[in-house]
Amino acid sequence: MFMFPLSLVPAKITNISADITVNEGSNVTLMCLAIGRPEPNIIWKHRHKFVTEGEYVDMTAITKEQSGSYECISSNDISAPDVKTVKVTVNYAPFISKAGSTGTPVGQKGVLQCEASAVPGADFEWYKEDRRLLNGLNGVKIENQGKQSMLMFLNVSEEDYGNYTCVAMNTMGITNASIILYGKTAYCYC
Numbered sequence: 001m002f003m004f005p006l007s008l009v010p011a012k013i014t015n016i017s018a019d020i021t022v023n024e025g026s027n028v029t030l031m032c033l034a035i036g037r038p039e040p041n042i043i044w045k046h047r048h049k050f051v052t053e054g055e056y057v058d059m060t061a062i063t064k065e066q067s068g069s070y071e072c073i074s075s076n077d078i079s080a081p082d083v084k085t086v087k088v089t090v091n092y093a094p095f096i097s098k099a100g101s102t103g104t105p106v107g108q109k110g111v112l113q114c115e116a117s118a119v120p121g122a123d124f125e126w127y128k129e130d131r132r133l134l135n136g137l138n139g140v141k142i143e144n145q146g147k148q149s150m151l152m153f154l155n156v157s158e159e160d161y162g163n164y165t166c167v168a169m170n171t172m173g174i175t176n177a178s179i180i181l182y183g184k185t186a187y188c189y190c
């Protein structure tokens with residue numbers, strides 16, 4: 001077996017911050033400690049981009065763009081670098097990234113779509129004016145799939161046309177968007 005000369009010790013990470021979940025705006029410090037001889041060099045990467053050098057990463061008022069895995073790379077050229085990762089999850093309030101419908105004639109199926117980015121994932125509610133719409137009542141179905149919620153009309157009637165609101169919420173906040181269900185010939189507000 002190959003033995004390192006006594007004076008040389010490969011870089012080895014001995015302690016690294018645990019994975020964390022924080023709210024957007026928090027101050028976060030990540031730590032990565034390493035031993036080795038010569039003294040290891042430590043760099044941090046996030047999404048394959050260099051972040052900083054040294055044992056600590058300080059993030060003031062963290063944003064959602066700063067979420068994800070942080071790689072601590074410790075090396076002293078004695079052997080392959082020692083690499084460990086910390087996962088940072090950043091909670092943030094929903095924002096609606098897509099909301100829309102297509103023109104739907106009377107007597108056909110209609111769909112209103114609403115898509116929200118959020119961590120934790122958003123819960124959705126649908127309203128027509130002030131009235132909450134519930135899955136399975138009044139000829140509508142509500143289907144939630146990941147980031148997306150769909151309000152589906154099984155058989156559109158004249159009375160269904162109008163202004164709907166998709167509300168997206170999580171523990172961090174609430175937001176909404178208006179979507180018009182319109183006939184094929186009606187004016188499109190989208």
Ligand SMILES: *[C@@H]1O[C@H](CO)[C@@H](O)[C@H](O)[C@H]1NC(C)=O
Nearest residue numbers: 014015016017018031032033
């Ligand atoms: C790692 O460092 C933290 C913070 O300094 C300390 O609380 C913890 O006990 C250390 N863990 C190990 C395994 O040394």
Ligand SMILES: *[C@@H]1O[C@H](CO)[C@@H](O)[C@H](O)[C@H]1NC(C)=O
Nearest residue numbers: 025026027028059060061062
């Ligand atoms: C985060 O750090 C900044 C700058 O050091 C400080 O002004 C702010 O109060 C800190 N925020 C929290 C929530 O600790």
Ligand SMILES: *[C@@H]1O[C@H](CO)[C@@H](O)[C@H](O)[C@H]1NC(C)=O
Nearest residue numbers: 106107108109154155156157
């Ligand atoms: C849709 O509703 C209309 C009016 O109530 C009815 O005449 C028609 O048969 C329905 N269509 C379907 C596919 O259920």
Ligand SMILES: *[C@@H]1O[C@H](CO)[C@@H](O)[C@H](O)[C@H]1NC(C)=O
Nearest residue numbers: 129163164165178179180189
């Ligand atoms: C739909 O309703 C929302 C909220 O009440 C309102 O802000 C928006 O202007 C309405 N849209 C149309 C096209 O009437």
Ligand SMILES: *[C@@H]1O[C@H](CO)[C@@H](O)[C@H](O)[C@H]1NC(C)=O
Nearest residue numbers: 127129130165167175176177
């Ligand atoms: C949608 O958001 C606006 C602005 O925050 C608010 O005034 C309104 O009450 C919300 N509508 C619904 C149905 O939640």
